Amino acid sequence: MLKSILSGDFPRSRILSIMLVLTFIGLAVAPFMLSGARPLNTAATICIFIVLVASYDLLLGYTGIVSFAHTMFYGIGAYGVGLALDAMGPSWWAVFTGLASALALALVLALMIGLFSLRVRAIFYAMITLAVASAFAILASQLSDFTGGEDGKTFKVPEILSPGFKLIEAEIFGRSIDGKLLTYYLVFTACLLLFLFMLRVVNSPFGRVLQAIRENDFRAEALGYRTVVYRTLANCLAALIAALAGALMALWLRYVGPKTFLSFEVMTDILLIVVIGGMGTLYGAVVGAALFIFAQNYLQSLMAEASEALAGVPILAQAVHPDRWMLWLGILFVLSVYFFPTGIVGKLRNRK
């Protein structure tokens, strides 16, 4: 049972298993355990980032492709749903139209970029995706009549998902069953299914070919696998899942804007999470995303205190300023690429 759910890919480390189970339980009961908007927001962001990062890991960790266009697909999903809901009013029909057109656009773009540049080397692909993604981000903020420009757009979601909606009057475990809760569980379930689906993909023969390409593309080609086709397929799959994650995020936030969905900061966040969590294993995405988002939301207040305590010391006070936490993460990132390229998960698995 568990084997078929996890597609035979077990965590293979006791500590890792405990961490995963804790994350799962924590996310599953988050709305009942915690009160207030901020913890729930953190939990939903963790869910979505697990999927987003895992889909990026399909490219980076499993296939060995560096793409900087992942936020573009994330943004396409979000903008698709957001703009459709904004234009057609809050109905499920709008959600599905928006989602379908976003997925179609993501697929076409991924296919085009892939066929255009995946034939050549990794570096080329990285540069082209960087260029295309930044052009897309600027386009999205310039077409302000259509996308709301820099400010983005807020929109209404279907009634069931809106915060004012009450499914039943009574409270369960001291928590009213409102639209926000339903949205959370929609996000949670969708993310869980997507994650298990990706686990299935990477442990299928298709996933094995991707890993073969990562290890030695020349050899994979010699064995008779058309690496361009496999790379392009992986690229399209990752793009579609990223678009789905974006759509979920848009439904959760009831807002789309370039800063949240298309900015380069999101891309560096994804990159940091994948590498620190562990490349080439989807569990790395879970551990990495959970730790990262948690730290992003709570560690910064800790740093603020440290900064105040060090107020007299010139450079050091600046260095522990909460806005500078990327500095420490960047250093951690560089160190982890050197000393433990398999990330937290690889470290835990090798402890035995």
Next chain:
Amino acid sequence: MSEPNVSAAVSPAPTFSEALPKIPMDWAPLLLVPVLALLMLPLVGSFPTWVTLTIAGLAMGMMIFIMASGLTLVFGLMDVLNFGHGAFVSVGAFAATLVLLPLRGWVEADSVLLNLGVVGLAIVVAMLVTGVLGWAFERLIVMPVYGQHLKQILITMGGMIVAEQMITVIWGPEQIPLPLPETFRGALIFGDAAIEKYRLIAVAVGLAVFVTMFLVLNRTKIGLLIRAGVENGEMVEALGYRIRRLFVGVFVAGSALAGLGGVMWGLYKETLTAAMGSEIMVMVFIVIIIGGLGSVGGCFLGAVLVALVANYTGFLIPKLALASNILLMVAILLWRPQGLYAVVKR
């Protein structure tokens, strides 16, 4: 220049030009720039506007070239693509403030000599700082991952994040205004066409860098070794040259050029942010892809083309300005998949 004399002195042997037929010069990409500029003249409509646009494009192109040249050379020689190159641009610009802000009096003085002196000093300081930083970067960040592309991309990105954050730690998170020296301000009027002085300066500096690089690469022994290293590094090593030293030297020079580019770019924008380098990097990447990875001449042409196209479309169809770069890149790659001047190596 002296070749004919040499061959005349040893006249019995067949002249070298006969023995080694020269590779025919590839003219087609060179024609792109003038053809593009002339085609745009009727579209823009008025001649003065066209002159202004073209000079602005050239100036922009030169600044991008200065920033991109180091990157493409480093890639050609060492097969390392430094995604953190943008950080050197920012560091260069910020290092210039170390000179320009304390010596504000010189900057505001209405004297060409003082202005040139202070900017020259700023450039020297910026190039020194970025050169040293480049040396450290090569040692600490790049050296352990030679030959591993995936790790290179990741680690240089990480290096860039750290460097950008360090800038905000040292200089603070706010934007820093960087005033243009007094005599560099304003525009020269030729007939109806107004040309900003600073743009002319940028063109001059860019041309100077290009000519210097061209001469060093084609007329000196170091340049010969670099070009040989680009084509076949192992062979250069086998002949007894320490290619590692060459690597470090080129990396330092490339970083210093990025610093120079950063000063020029900072003075052009007149405000500095830590992210200014990574913002311009997209443009730089497009330029070196168009030019052919590793080719300095291609990089020069690519920079001018990209900037001209961006300026013309910015004037004609403003909404398309950034997408125009992508379209240009797609068009060029469809014509020559390896870029304008392919470096035949791998």
